[in-house]
Amino acid sequence: MTTIKLKEYGAILTGREFGKTVLTALLEKHRPPFEFDFEGVFSMGSSFGDEVLPPIAKLQGNELQIVNASKTVKACIEDIRIETNIKFTFNDIV
Amino acid sequence: MMSHTDKITIANACELLGVSRPTFDAYRKRFKFKEIREGWQVFFSRSEILSKISPKVSVTTSLIITDDSTVSELLLDDVTFDLRKIKYIDPHGVLSLLCSVLSKANEGKLVRLLVEDSFQIQRLHSLGFFLELERNHLDKIAWDKSKVTGLRTVDPDMFLPIQYIGHKGGERQISENLVRLLIRHGFSEEIGARIGWIFGELADNALTHGKGPCYLMCHRFIAAEKGKFNFLVIAVADMGVGIHNSLRTNPKYANLDNKTALLTAFKSNVTSWADEFKRGKGLTDVITISMGNYSYFRVESGDMGLSLPWDSAAKWCKPMSLVSGTRYSIVLTDGEFKDVSRDDADKFIEKLLQTL
Numbered sequence: 001m002t003t004i005k006l007k008e009y010g011a012i013l014t015g016r017e018f019g020k021t022v023l024t025a026l027l028e029k030h031r032p033p034f035e036f037d038f039e040g041v042f043s044m045g046s047s048f049g050d051e052v053l054p055p056i057a058k059l060q061g062n063e064l065q066i067v068n069a070s071k072t073v074k075a076c077i078e079d080i081r082i083e084t085n086i087k088f089t090f091n092d093i094v
Numbered sequence: 095m096m097s098h099t100d101k102i103t104i105a106n107a108c109e110l111l112g113v114s115r116p117t118f119d120a121y122r123k124r125f126k127f128k129e130i131r132e133g134w135q136v137f138f139s140r141s142e143i144l145s146k147i148s149p150k151v152s153v154t155t156s157l158i159i160t161d162d163s164t165v166s167e168l169l170l171d172d173v174t175f176d177l178r179k180i181k182y183i184d185p186h187g188v189l190s191l192l193c194s195v196l197s198k199a200n201e202g203k204l205v206r207l208l209v210e211d212s213f214q215i216q217r218l219h220s221l222g223f224f225l226e227l228e229r230n231h232l233d234k235i236a237w238d239k240s241k242v243t244g245l246r247t248v249d250p251d252m253f254l255p256i257q258y259i260g261h262k263g264g265e266r267q268i269s270e271n272l273v274r275l276l277i278r279h280g281f282s283e284e285i286g287a288r289i290g291w292i293f294g295e296l297a298d299n300a301l302t303h304g305k306g307p308c309y310l311m312c313h314r315f316i317a318a319e320k321g322k323f324n325f326l327v328i329a330v331a332d333m334g335v336g337i338h339n340s341l342r343t344n345p346k347y348a349n350l351d352n353k354t355a356l357l358t359a360f361k362s363n364v365t366s367w368a369d370e371f372k373r374g375k376g377l378t379d380v381i382t383i384s385m386g387n388y389s390y391f392r393v394e395s396g397d398m399g400l401s402l403p404w405d406s407a408a409k410w411c412k413p414m415s416l417v418s419g420t421r422y423s424i425v426l427t428d429g430e431f432k433d434v435s436r437d438d439a440d441k442f443i444e445k446l447l448q449t450l
Contacts, residue, residue, distance in 0.1 A: 047376055
């Protein structure tokens with residue numbers, strides 16, 4: 001399992017195009033399965049989340065492990081879960 | 095050579111200056127206004143009068159999110175904004191005024207701003223208002239620069255002065271810096287995070303559908319309301335086609351009237367894009383965040399204004415500016431952010447649609 005530290009892409013993750021760019025960069029650099037570490041990320045917008053989380057979940061059995069997500073990030077992930085039925089597992093390490 | 099729009103009658107001049115005919119006659123002698131006689135009628139140059147004498151001013155206009163005043167109250171004529179009338183101005187007012195002035199200049203008109211060395215005008219100066227005008231249209235917008243030059247006074251509550259976002263993603267670094275600044279000033283990380291989210295969605299929306307740049311601002315104010323003290327007013331503005339017009343470019347929504355289109359744009363999965371792109375969530379997210387914080391939300395698009403104070407009834411209002419484009423403002427409380435689902439937001443919008 002590769003842990004992706006999303007803060008490398010910024011503390012505010014918004015924008016559909018930016019999401020697409022990040023997804024491409026991730027898949028070029030790493031091989032799934034991934035878990036996403038949101039430590040240092042203040043918020044994530046739905047447009048960004050839509051472009052990154054569902055395509056990755058699709059590559060790993062519709063499941064995604066989330067680490068260190070703030071309440072705001074979790075609120076966005078919850079919206080994605082309702083729409084996609086992805087199975088998210090949350091762990092807080094920090 | 096006096097242009098057609100510059101030529102005014104004595105009655106116009108009295109109205110412009112807010113003086114009686116005898117007072118104006120006294121001014122004619124004192125300031126030696128040039129007279130143009132056409133038959134029996136005498137005309138004067140508006141710009142000459144304004145450059146020699148300032149009209150009477152009463153400080154009356156509060157351009158703030160919760161007020162019904164409009165930018166048009168500052169207009170002395172089609173191209174002259176009397177900024178000295180500003181009693182108070184918040185980010186919603188600043189961006190509405192900025193878009194109004196820029197829009198006139200974009201029409202090729204010579205715009206005149208009447209300014210003085212007052213607190214509110216110095217405040218506008220400190221927010222980068224005049225700097226932004228200079229960056230855009232130095233030759234089309236005139237004001238007495240001696241009144242607004244020098245050291246820009248710092249307004250400690252203005253966390254984010256006027257920010258020009260010319261490309262997608264430009265808002266992210268600004269939002270990050272703002273969140274860190276808010277935390278240093280004692281705000282919760284959560285309010286910062288939600289603002290970052292809102293700015294991201296609205297700026298992305300403006301840059302996609304507005305087909306041009308957008309502006310962001312954030313200002314703190316302190317009020318003892320319902321035991322809460324720290325509030326932030328955030329504003330986002332663009333001069334695009336307006337969200338109602340943008341939505342109607344999708345054939346599915348082409349027949350909606352203005353108000354229905356404006357409200358429908360906030361429902362989830364409603365977008366000007368075709369369904370297969372699965373867009374149309376950002377504006378709903380802004381509604382869920384506002385609802386969860388019991389915020390005051392205001393959106394203006396074209397000639398429509400909608401104000402949503404979550405503790406009382408929504409109401410249609412006069413937009414602060416009639417300029418094409420969309421302006422959003424939200425008053426956030428540094429307090430609770432309840433999780434509100436998109437479904438709840440949709441139900442709320444649906445209810446409003448039924449009142450139309």
